Amino acid sequence: MNKKQKNLLARIIVAAVLYVPVFLISEGIVKLEMPRWALFLLFLIPYLTVGNDILYKAFLGIKNRKVFDECFLMTVATLGAIILGEYGEGVAVMLLYQVGELFQSVAVGKSRKSISELMDIRPDYANLLLEDGGTERVDPDEVEIGSLIVVGPGEKVPIDGVVEEGSSALDTAALTGESRPRSAGVGDPVLSGTINLSGVLKIRTTADFEESTASKILDLVENAASHKSKSETFIAKFARVYTPFVCYAALALALLPPLFILITKIGLNSYSGAGEVFRDWVMRACAFLVISCPCAVVISVPLSFFAGLGGASNQGILIKGSNYLETLSDVTTVAFDKTGTITKGNFEVSAVHHNTMDKARLLELAAHAECHSSHPISLSLQRAYGGPIDAARVSEVEEISGHGICAKVDGTKVAVGNERLMERLGISVPACEQDAGTVIHVAADGAYAGHFVIRDELKDGIPEAMDALKRAGVKRSVMLTGDISKVAAQVAREAGISEFRAELLPQDKVAAVEALLAEAQGGKKLAFVGDGINDAPVLSRADIGIAMGALGSDAAIEAADVVLMDDDPRKIAKAIAISRKCLRIVRENIIFALTVKALCLILSALGLANMWLAIMADVGVMILAVLNAIRCLFVRKL
Amino acid sequence: MKKTYKIDVDCANCANLMEEEAKKTPGVKDAAVSFMTLKMKVEFEDGADTESVMQDVLKNCKKAEPDCEIFL
Numbered sequence: 128m129n130k131k132q133k134n135l136l137a138r139i140i141v142a143a144v145l146y147v148p149v150f151l152i153s154e155g156i157v158k159l160e161m162p163r164w165a166l167f168l169l170f171l172i173p174y175l176t177v178g179n180d181i182l183y184k185a186f187l188g189i190k191n192r193k194v195f196d197e198c199f200l201m202t203v204a205t206l207g208a209i210i211l212g213e214y215g216e217g218v219a220v221m222l223l224y225q226v227g228e229l230f231q232s233v234a235v236g237k238s239r240k241s242i243s244e245l246m247d248i249r250p251d252y253a254n255l256l257l258e259d260g261g262t263e264r265v266d267p268d269e270v271e272i273g274s275l276i277v278v279g280p281g282e283k284v285p286i287d288g289v290v291e292e293g294s295s296a297l298d299t300a301a302l303t304g305e306s307r308p309r310s311a312g313v314g315d316p317v318l319s320g321t322i323n324l325s326g327v328l329k330i331r332t333t334a335d336f337e338e339s340t341a342s343k344i345l346d347l348v349e350n351a352a353s354h355k356s357k358s359e360t361f362i363a364k365f366a367r368v369y370t371p372f373v374c375y376a377a378l379a380l381a382l383l384p385p386l387f388i389l390i391t392k393i394g395l396n397s398y399s400g401a402g403e404v405f406r407d408w409v410m411r412a413c414a415f416l417v418i419s420c421p422c423a424v425v426i427s428v429p430l431s432f433f434a435g436l437g438g439a440s441n442q443g444i445l446i447k448g449s450n451y452l453e454t455l456s457d458v459t460t461v462a463f464d465k466t467g468t469i470t471k472g473n474f475e476v477s478a479v480h481h482n483t484m485d486k487a488r489l490l491e492l493a494a495h496a497e498c499h500s501s502h503p504i505s506l507s508l509q510r511a512y513g514g515p516i517d518a519a520r521v522s523e524v525e526e527i528s529g530h531g532i533c534a535k536v537d538g539t540k541v542a543v544g545n546e547r548l549m550e551r552l553g554i555s556v557p558a559c560e561q562d563a564g565t566v567i568h569v570a571a572d573g574a575y576a577g578h579f580v581i582r583d584e585l586k587d588g589i590p591e592a593m594d595a596l597k598r599a600g601v602k603r604s605v606m607l608t609g610d611i612s613k614v615a616a617q618v619a620r621e622a623g624i625s626e627f628r629a630e631l632l633p634q635d636k637v638a639a640v641e642a643l644l645a646e647a648q649g650g651k652k653l654a655f656v657g658d659g660i661n662d663a664p665v666l667s668r669a670d671i672g673i674a675m676g677a678l679g680s681d682a683a684i685e686a687a688d689v690v691l692m693d694d695d696p697r698k699i700a701k702a703i704a705i706s707r708k709c710l711r712i713v714r715e716n717i718i719f720a721l722t723v724k725a726l727c728l729i730l731s732a733l734g735l736a737n738m739w740l741a742i743m744a745d746v747g748v749m750i751l752a753v754l755n756a757i758r759c760l761f762v763r764k765l
Numbered sequence: 766m767k768k769t770y771k772i773d774v775d776c777a778n779c780a781n782l783m784e785e786e787a788k789k790t791p792g793v794k795d796a797a798v799s800f801m802t803l804k805m806k807v808e809f810e811d812g813a814d815t816e817s818v819m820q821d822v823l824k825n826c827k828k829a830e831p832d833c834e835i836f837l
Contacts, residue, residue, distance in 0.1 A: 131775075184831055191828040197778070232775060239801060353797040353806050363781040425777040426800075433801035 128233060135229050142177035142222055149173070150215050170214040178205065178221040195371040197420055204413035207381075211406045220417060220742060227746035231422060234753045238430060242437045242760060246348055248301035248320040249341045250283035256329065267336040276330050278323045287339040288330035290315050295326035302340065303693035304443030320344070347447060347684070348440045352433050354448025358713055362428045366421045373419035380732055381405075381412035407734065414731035417741040423720040427752035428713055434759035435709035442762060443692040444702045445677075451688045454671055455706035457652040460643055461601050461699070464636075464657035464665075465608035465615065468675055469622050469696075470583040472658075474503050476511035477564060481557050482577030487512075489577050493569050495521050496534040496541045504567065505532075507581055508543075527551075531567070542570040549575070564614060583614075585621055588697050593623035595700035599707075605643060607636050607665075636665050644670070656699060658683065673699060705762045712759055716752045723748050767808045768815060773834040774800065783833055786825040792818035805835060 128136065149169045151157040161169075175182075178201075185202035188194055201224050208217035254262040256275040267285040270276060275291060278284050284297070296308035301320040308324055311317050317330060320341030336342060355363075385404045388394050398404045432449040439446050446452050466472050479486045494512035497505035498521055509516060524534040530551060531544015542552055544567065549556045554570045556578075564580040593604060606619050606627040615629035628639050644653050655662070655669035658676060663686040666672030674687035676694040684690050691698045727744045730736035736744075774780050780800035787796035787805065792813035797806045807822070809815055816837070823835045 187831045193782075193829050197776075228775075235777075239803075242801075349799075349802045349804065350806075352799040352801045353804065355797065363784075366778050366781065367785075422776060422778065425781070429777060429799070429801050433799075 129236070132229060132232055132236075135225060135232075138177050139222065139225055139229065142173035142218075145173040145176065146170075146218055146222060150219075153215050167209075167214060170209075170218050174205070174209070174218045174221055177218075177225050181221065181225070195374050197370075197422075200370070200374065200377075200416040200420065203377075204416040207409050207413045211409060213410065216410075216737070219739065220413075223739070223742040223746075224417070227742060227749065230746055231426070231749055231753075234750060235426060235430070238434070238753060238757050241757075242434055246345060246437045246440055248283075249336075249339075249345065250285045253285040253336075254278065254282075270332055270336065272332055272334060274332050276332060278328045278330060280323055280325055280327065282323055284317050284319050284321050284323060284328075284330070285339075286319050286330075286332045286336055287334040288317055288332040290317060290328055291331045292329035293327050295328050296324045298322040298324055299693070301441075302344065302443060303695075304441060304698075305693055305695065343684070344440065344445060347445055348436050351436050351446060351448050351451075352429070354450050356432055356449035356453040358453060358710075358717075359428055359432065359449060362425055362717075366425050369419075369421050373416065377412040377415045377419070380415055381409045384408050410737070411731055411734050414736055414741040415728060418724055418727045418731060418736075418744055420745055421724075423724075423745070423749040423752040424717055426749065427716040427720070427756045430753060430756040431709055431713045431716065431759045434757055435705060435762075438760040438762040439702065439705050442698070442701060442705075443695075444698055444705065445684070445690040445692065446702070447688050447690070451671055452706050452709060454652050455654070455689070455703050456710050457650060458654045458671060458703055459601055459651040460603040460605070460647050460653040461596060462605045462607055462640055462643060462653065462655045462665075462669065463624065464655075464662055465606055465610060465618060466583060467658040468656055469586060469589055469606060469624070470618060471586055472583065474507040474565070474581045474583055476507055476579050477582040478580040480559055480578055480580065481575070483574070484571070484576060489569055490579075492536050492539065492541045492571060492576075493543045493567070493579065495536040496524070496532050496543045499524055500526070500532065504565065504581055508567070508579065511579075540572050543567060564617075583618070585618065586694065586696060588695060590621075590623045592696035592699060595697055596703070599700045599703040601700075601703070603643075605639075607631055607639055609633075633661075633664075636662075637668055640665055640668050644668075654689075654699075656696075657687075662686070673702070675699075701762075708762065709759045712755055716755055719755075720748050720752055766813075766815065767806060770805045770807065770819070771836040772798065772803050772805045773836075774798075774803070774830065775832055776800075779830040779833060782829040783826045786829050787822045790818065790822045790825050793822065796822075 152159045153166055181198045181201050184198040188196050188199055205217040205221045252264050253267040253270050254277040255265045255270060256277050257263055262277050270286055276286065290311050290313050292313065294312040296310050297317060298306055298308055299321045300306040302318060319339035385408045388404055432452060435452055436446055463469050479489060482489050490512040494509045495516060497508050498516045498518055520537050522535045524532065526532050527548065531542065531548035533542045542548060546556055549568050549570065552570060554575050556568055564582040566578050566580055568578040569576045596604065604624045606615065606624045608615050608629055609631050610629055612629040615627045619627040631639060640655060647653050652670035654671040654673055655665050656673045656675060657666060666686045671689060672687045673689045673691065674683040675691045677683040677690045677692055689702055723744060727736055727741065731741060774783060777800045780798045784796055784798040787793055787807060792810050793807055794810050795808040809818060819837050826833050826835065
């Protein structure tokens with residue numbers, strides 16, 4: 128508890144201790160005669176002890192012309208009760224109200240703290256390597272870029288850097304939510320927030336503590352809470368209208384029915400006098416005021432979103448705003464980039480067809496012809512060959528852009544390229560109806576020698592991810608790619624994606640997304656999933672831009688609205704599921720709080736609820752709403 | 766220019782009131798208050814004197830909610 132809370136607790140205890148005996152006297156349980164004014168003064172002491180700040184704030188509110196707030200409500204309610212002679216009830220209400228305020232303050236403080244602690248993946252020290260080889264434990268803020276730090280087994284990496292010495296496995300769960308260890312050796316980059324598992328690592332830092340990944344992620348989630356969702360703005364507007372409305376309603380309740388009764392004399396006989404009529408209705412109005420406080424709803428909504436953002440971040444899903452968390456639940460269309468998102472982006476030789484010579488020999492010729500090229504396709508040929516490349520065997524290399532490469536390997540004239548190259552050389556290409564993919568033909572000494580089919584592999588878990596998305600309510604999945612139709616069709620089929628648009632230039636992708644947006648009906652949203660780096664315009668055009676595999680990529684984190692830190696496509700469905708859970712809890716809280724309040728308001732207007740019930744209803748609803756909101760944190764199993 | 770300040774405020778409603786007051790203060794283009802993180806993000810108008818504008822923001826916020834604090 129902080130100082131303010133401790134002070135409040137002390138005042139509550141003192142007031143309660145002073146209140147009880149006076150209450151017993153006033154109720155006649157303790158037989159002690161005293162004049163009314165003495166009783167009044169005795170009640171005044173605990174009242175002022177516990178309620179002085181409320182009265183002062185109400186006064187300030189009137190002075191600053193911001194009349195209608197909670198403190199005003201409470202002051203009017205309790206003073207009203209006291210003026211009517213109900214000293215005991217007035218003081219009790221103020222006491223209980225402050226108890227409720229204390230509960231609220233402590234509950235919110237605790238949940239804020241536990242969510243923040245859960246999200247704080249940064250260690251609070253770094254082991255700086257000293258000249259003599261020893262280490263000094265320092266504040267990570269003090270470590271300059273380029274320094275050497277030591278991270279032992281079990282310790283968290285405090286600052287981003289590159290491994291200078293040692294090798295180990297790292298647990299990236301804090302950043303990605305997955306605990307499958309990643310190995311790191313000399314020259315590998317390591318990110319802050321990961322846990323070093325086995326070996327000692329000497330790391331040369333490449334960033335400040337504040338600029339390291341773990342700090343940036345924390346900043347991102349904190350900032351995200353400032354991007355208000357529609358629910359939050361609605362609740363804020365609601366509270367602004369609600370409080371003055373209730374004040375007027377209470378005023379009406381206090382004045383109109385009694386005036387009506389006294390003037391028309393209907394129902395007058397159930398009262399013992401005119402004063403009694405007013406007293407009854409003013410007391411009802413006071414209880415009305417007490418129940419009307421909207422705190423439960425106003426607190427629980429932002430808390431739910433904050434917990435949702437924190438829970439998602441622990442799963443490696445960074446959502447950059449509460450508004451995006453909200454929009455995710457309305458997503459029914461998902462568009463995917465192909466290369467690097469659905470596929471691994473590294474080409475592999477998947478088949479050799481129509482070869483007139485032994486496969487290995489064909490690969491050897493092709494790999495050597497391509498040995499000077501760093502095109503991904505050339506690299507895949509070299510990888511498939513697997514043997515050492517001797518550039519001395521290759522001569523007269525001629526690269527024809529858009530076609531391929533001609534070279535002399537071991538004296539043999541080799542041509543490696545696409546259909547256009549074969550056409551140019553006058554070599555006929557046999558038709559091939561098998562697997563689609565990029566086809567690279569090889570000719571040796573002017574004769575067709577065979578072709579390779581080069582494929583881009585699907586990422587792991589793609590078909591499951593698509594299933595999960597369907598279960599999460601995504602009705603349409605579309606793949607967008609610059610690749611040729613045949614390849615796109617095959618990849619889409621294998622991945623389980625229902626539609627695709629192929630042969631798209633970059634600007635076509637934006638147009639494709641716009642067309643899909645127009646087709647989405649009734650407020651349903653579209654998400655685009657890409658690798659973030661070259662998809663920036665499409666990411667911003669979509670309702671939600673999701674970047675995958677962003678661990679370590681600043682550009683991707685900047686461009687997207689939702690960032691999946693690891694490469695797991697199943698996280699897309701998880702993000703949607705988290706969003707739905709969060710919104711469901713928000714809705715539950717709003718409906719629960721408003722319903723209970725409305726019920727109590729009606730009961731108090733009818734005279735069936737007194738102020739004790741009023742306070743219980745207020746505090747009880749608030750605590751339940753806060754507890755329910757914290758459930759948004761628990762999203763691991765989704 | 767955007768700046769973020771730490772704040773202290775007791776209830777979520779008060780945080781909303783602070784946000785409203787900040788937005789209305791001259792020199793402030795936009796403001797966002799997060800009750801959960803106890804931070805206020807302010808985007809200033811071009812050429813505004815951030816220090817004096819924040820003093821005004823603090824004054825206005827205190828009128829709406831006497832118990833609030835902005836750590837300037």
